[in-house]
Amino acid sequence: MWRIRHFEERVGVLKRADQVYGLIHLSVGQEGVAAPVCTQLRDDDPVYSGHRAHGHALAKGAPVWKVLAELMGRDGGLCRGLGGSMHLVDVEHGFMGATGVVGGNIPMALGSALARRLRGGDQVAVVFFGDGAVQAGHFNESVNLATLWGLPLILVCENNGFAEFTPRSAHTNVERVSDVVAPYELERETVDGNDVLAVWEAFGRFLSAARSGSGPFLLECLTYRLRGHYEGDPVAYREAISKDDWQEKDPILRLQRHGVSEGWFSEEDAAAVERESLAELEEAEKRASDSPFPDDAVPAELVYA
Amino acid sequence: MPETTYVKAINAAMARAMRDDERVFVLGEDVAEGGPYTTTAGLAEEFGTERVINTPISESAIAGVAIGAAQSGMRPILEIMFIDFITLALDQVVNQAAKAHFMSGGQLTVPMVLRTQGGAGTRGAAQHSQSLEAWLTHIPGLKVVMPSTAADAGGLLASAIEDPNPVVFIENKTLYFKREEVPDEIKQVPIARARVLREGGDVTIVALSRLVGDAVAAAERLASEGVQAEVIDPRTLVPLDLDTIVRSVEKTNRLVIAHEAVEHGGFGAEIAAEVQAVAFDHLDAPIERVGAPFTPVPLSPPLEDAYIPGADDIVAAVRATL
Numbered sequence: 001m002w003r004i005r006h007f008e009e010r011v012g013v014l015k016r017a018d019q020v021y022g023l024i025h026l027s028v029g030q031e032g033v034a035a036p037v038c039t040q041l042r043d044d045d046p047v048y049s050g051h052r053a054h055g056h057a058l059a060k061g062a063p064v065w066k067v068l069a070e071l072m073g074r075d076g077g078l079c080r081g082l083g084g085s086m087h088l089v090d091v092e093h094g095f096m097g098a099t100g101v102v103g104g105n106i107p108m109a110l111g112s113a114l115a116r117r118l119r120g121g122d123q124v125a126v127v128f129f130g131d132g133a134v135q136a137g138h139f140n141e142s143v144n145l146a147t148l149w150g151l152p153l154i155l156v157c158e159n160n161g162f163a164e165f166t167p168r169s170a171h172t173n174v175e176r177v178s179d180v181v182a183p184y185e186l187e188r189e190t191v192d193g194n195d196v197l198a199v200w201e202a203f204g205r206f207l208s209a210a211r212s213g214s215g216p217f218l219l220e221c222l223t224y225r226l227r228g229h230y231e232g233d234p235v236a237y238r239e240a241i242s243k244d245d246w247q248e249k250d251p252i253l254r255l256q257r258h259g260v261s262e263g264w265f266s267e268e269d270a271a272a273v274e275r276e277s278l279a280e281l282e283e284a285e286k287r288a289s290d291s292p293f294p295d296d297a298v299p300a301e302l303v304y305a
Numbered sequence: 306m307p308e309t310t311y312v313k314a315i316n317a318a319m320a321r322a323m324r325d326d327e328r329v330f331v332l333g334e335d336v337a338e339g340g341p342y343t344t345t346a347g348l349a350e351e352f353g354t355e356r357v358i359n360t361p362i363s364e365s366a367i368a369g370v371a372i373g374a375a376q377s378g379m380r381p382i383l384e385i386m387f388i389d390f391i392t393l394a395l396d397q398v399v400n401q402a403a404k405a406h407f408m409s410g411g412q413l414t415v416p417m418v419l420r421t422q423g424g425a426g427t428r429g430a431a432q433h434s435q436s437l438e439a440w441l442t443h444i445p446g447l448k449v450v451m452p453s454t455a456a457d458a459g460g461l462l463a464s465a466i467e468d469p470n471p472v473v474f475i476e477n478k479t480l481y482f483k484r485e486e487v488p489d490e491i492k493q494v495p496i497a498r499a500r501v502l503r504e505g506g507d508v509t510i511v512a513l514s515r516l517v518g519d520a521v522a523a524a525e526r527l528a529s530e531g532v533q534a535e536v537i538d539p540r541t542l543v544p545l546d547l548d549t550i551v552r553s554v555e556k557t558n559r560l561v562i563a564h565e566a567v568e569h570g571g572f573g574a575e576i577a578a579e580v581q582a583v584a585f586d587h588l589d590a591p592i593e594r595v596g597a598p599f600t601p602v603p604l605s606p607p608l609e610d611a612y613i614p615g616a617d618d619i620v621a622a623v624r625a626t627l
Binding site: 046048077078079080081082083087089091096097099101104106107108109110111113114115116118119125137138141142144145148299303304305 | 330361363376377378379381404408409411416
């Protein structure tokens with residue numbers, strides 16, 4: 001989680017310095033979902049994500065320097081600099097792709113789950129999306145199909161309460177995403193997405209059921225987007241959270257406090273993890289910056305397989 | 306030579322691919338029941354409903370399902386029942402399928418076929434009769450195939466299923482049940498290869514899909530007047546076999562392009578632009594285009610009949626170039 005936190009904060013700085021390009025959506029504050037979900041998965045479990053995808057890619061195992069190089073538009077990036085922040089893909093680690101069109105990833109994850117059924121195997125498809133995607137038609141089409149076909153798919157909704165600049169209450173009368181899907185009778189749960197252990201436990205339960213072929217499942221994680229919708233968003237539509245409130249809510253600090261009090265690790269251990277993630281990031285940034293921009297011929301070579 | 310139909314050739318190509326490759330499966334609305342034109346008739350009986358999957362009326366989701374399955378090692382054949390409904394699937398087709406290979410730096414491939422059918426002539430009115438191929442040809446990453454005969458439909462579908470890219474395969478509903486003599490075994494037809502149906506030295510007629518038959522009829526009529534037309538069916542719009550067309554224009558010095566789609570913004574404009582860019586000095590007359598007028602397809606039979614371009618329009622266009 002420190003890896004994601006420091007990565008995202010550094011990307012914010014690099015965005016202001018015009019060293020990463022495009023529309024950048026940071027997941028600072030939402031690390032408590034990406035980490036406990038992705039670290040329970042295998043490389044061959046396909047994960048799909050949306051426009052706020054850096055944390056999911058990193059948690060699924062994408063090398064830090066390659067993610068950063070992609071944001072910098074470099075040839076060494078995950079996608080050779082052709083995709084960027086909203087289109088990260090790392091097939092080797094089963095990160096099958098982020099999409100910049102809200103909700104467009106959900107039917108593709110379903111297709112991946114269908115492929116698993118047709119081929120045999122025990123892979124579980126997972127798709128991350130925000131609460132904003134739930135109002136899109138393809139979400140509802142996909143939930144209908146997933147339940148009709150009973151596919152091993154886990155829908156992970158990061159409900160941060162805001163669809164871009166607008167609070168959920170202005171877009172729908174249904175407060176909880178888990179209630180939206182209630183008529184389909186799929187197994188679902190809403191958890192505090194800033195409570196890493198709650199996410200770990202609920203997702204783990206769904207995962208072991210999906211591994212043996214059941215599904216679909218929906219895990220709604222109530223979380224908090226500390227930054228704006230995108231880097232540069234002045235966030236005029238909501239009040240900033242107070243420092244004290246955030247200390248209380250921060251999924252990383254919460255887990256650290258809990259872990260120390262349970263005797264799982266010491267404060268020094270936690271600080272060492274944070275330091276290591278910073279050192280790793282520094283190294284990654286150097287390597288990413290050293291990577292050249294792609295050759296002019298690359299785009300035309302990659303239109304068709 | 307045995308007789309077959311366009312629809313039977315398509316059906317047989319799918320069945321053969323499903324027998325040869327267990328990754329191939331079919332999904333779409335009513336496909337397990339054969340669909341409204343019997344294109345998938347009998348497939349569910351032979352391969353089971355696990356591989357011939359009926360879906361709800363959810364074009365966006367089923368397009369996404371096909372893409373996700375293709376990215377995960379399968380070879381889906383997605384049927385969008387009428388091309389008019391592709392509007393509902395365009396996010397998936399345009400933003401996802403077409404771009405996945407590119408945006409992932411080559412990591413992902415989407416080996417899927419999107420079969421659909423278009424065209425007027427069945428009193429289907431404005432939402433079940435369109436010819437929308439030009440939209441799809443505008444998207445880098447998609448291949449667009451539009452066969453006009455049973456042999457080409459079967460042969461090109463086999464190639465489309467083998468292709469590692471998303472291929473939009475556009476059939477024409479009025480061609481489905483026309484009888485045609487074919488060889489015992491329909492041979493695979495490569496994508497991106499045009500076919501010269503009739504040779505001639507006076508004018509080149511490039512025609513798409515249903516208008517290919519009209520172009521041949523027009524050429525026969527013109528021959529009786531002493532005008533020898535060369536008729537070319539590109540068969541694949543993207544990638545376009547421009548060389549075959551240009552070689553013909555260099556010989557005939559005249560070009561007529563005919564399609565059923567609305568002329569304005571139709572694929573004929575692209576062919577005309579590409580030909581004049583490389584063969585301007587060979588042209589003895591402005592390139593003529595034949596296409597539908599700039600209105601939606603009307604229901605009323607006399608109006609619809611007048612709307613659809615045909616052999617008369619092609620003959621008139623050829624005369625304009627002489």
